[in-house]
Amino acid sequence: MSAGLSAGTNPGNPNKSFEVVQPPTDGVSSLSFSPKGNYLVATSWDNQVRCWEVNTSGGSVPKASISHDQPVLCSAWKDDGTTVFSAGCDKQAKMWPLMAGGQATTVAMHDAPIKEIAWIPEMNVLVTGSWDKTLRYWDTRQSTPVHTQQLPDRCYAITVRHPLMVVGTADRNLVVFNLQNPQAEFKRITSPLKYQTRCVAAFPDKQGFLVGSIEGRVGVHHLDDGQQSKNFTFKCHREGNEIYSVNSLNFHPIHHTFATAGSDGAFNFWDKDSKQRLKAMARCNQPIPCSTFNSDGSIFAYAVCYDWSKGAENYNPATAKTYILLHMPQEAEVKGKPRTGTGRR
Known part of the structure; x- marks a missing residue:
């Protein structure tokens, strides 16, 4: 059963x-x-x-x-x-x-x-x-690192789609590496979001990345200077005046839409190209700290548990059960929609 x-x-x-x-x-x-x-x-x-x-x-x-x-x-x-x-x-x-x-x-x-x-x-x-x-x-056959790269601050998030790697650190630094030359920073960007970075996800086409922060906002950033007009940020994981952290960003492996999961206990599916939310799911009673798709995108796994963001004093062992849940996305939830002809930006 x-x-x-x-x-x-x-x-x-x-x-x-x-x-x-x-x-x-x-x-x-x-x-x-x-x-x-x-x-x-x-x-x-x-x-x-x-x-x-x-x-x-x-x-x-x-x-x-x-x-x-x-x-x-x-x-x-x-x-x-x-x-x-x-x-x-x-x-x-x-x-x-x-x-x-x-x-x-x-x-x-x-x-x-x-x-x-x-x-x-x-x-x-x-x-x-x-x-x-x-x-x-x-x-992994050697006990010492092949290379040690200094970062501007503490590492909070990494995403890799070779040759692109993006590292998010404290103080809103986003360090971009071209892994064909891994011993040098390719570019350093200040996050387009005003608060602490929680997660990053490289575009499947490696032309840019998503960044999520504690303020319930996601930034869509292209690396090519000629594509900067396509950059934008959007709000998510908010409820009235309550603002929740975006904890996880996952691209769908087939459709290249993406999921966000947050401390509000919700996960949503989005299409960055048409700038639309494809599906909003019901909120769980605890945060979602992490999530992931399987290799063909037929399963979306997410955890529901206390994430300690409100400190030990708000931990209630009576309600703080930990779940790992499996959602089977319908195609309509994760397949991108064609852009409308209205020129919506």
């Missing part, structure tokens, strides 16, 4: 999404789907990295898990779908040969928590971004 089918009365799951079984015991910090199958990895504040096999009919089966010494903040898959990378507050990144049933080993170290991690298959390197204000590139 799929628990999600009867979930209509559940304030944690008003969209009747399917619930992943045996979710983490604390908040979820990242979700990552395998590029080669419907294996979903979640990292959590309970120091665990867990993997489930899920399917498009909503079923989920726990497969395996590993532990870190402290809360885990980020995860990424190797492009061949065999291996998971994870990192967090213990200042180390682990490589877990999940599909081979192997043990996790430490492959990267920083001087402060590692906030973001990404595998770059075109370079066969792992990149880690830390609150120690560095970006480090790793050949």
Whole structure:
């Protein structure tokens, strides 16, 4: 039986999404789907990295898990779908040969928590971004980084679509790298948003990126100076005078529309080219800290849990259940609409 089918009365799951079984015991910090199958990895504040096999009919089966010494903040898959990378507050990144049933080993170290991690298959390197204000590139067979790149401030977000990489740091810096020359900044931009960056997502065509911030706003930014007239920002994840953080930005792998998820407990689907919201989903009773599409866009996974943004004093263990939910997008929710002839800007 799929628990999600009867979930209509559940304030944690008003969209009747399917619930992943045996979710983490604390908040979820990242979700990552395998590029080669419907294996979903979640990292959590309970120091665990867990993997489930899920399917498009909503079923989920726990497969395996590993532990870190402290809360885990980020995860990424190797492009061949065999291996998971994870990192967090213990200042180390682990490589877990999940599909081979192997043990996790430490492959990267920083001087402060590692906030973001990404595998770059075109370079066969792992990149880690830390609150120690560095970006480090790793050949996982070596114990020292191939290159250490100083950042202007603490790393908060990374997006990679080779050769484009964008790193969001504290103080609203957006550092753009051309990975064909990874040891030099390509461009440094001040965020078009007025407040702290929470998430970034490179366009599928690599011509620019999205940036989301704590003020319930998303910026659409093109890299080419000749395309600057196409840049814009828009408000989302707001309710009256209440403003919520945009926590996650995910492009649909087929239609190239995108999803936003926020601390208001909502997720929405958007088309940046026609500047339209395609679908707004019902708000959950807790924040959505992270979300992701599977490789063909048929499953949208999102976590619903307390995200600690309102501090420990507002944590209520009676209501703070953690969910990982699976939404199966209808084509109308995620397929872009043709631009109207009205010249709307």
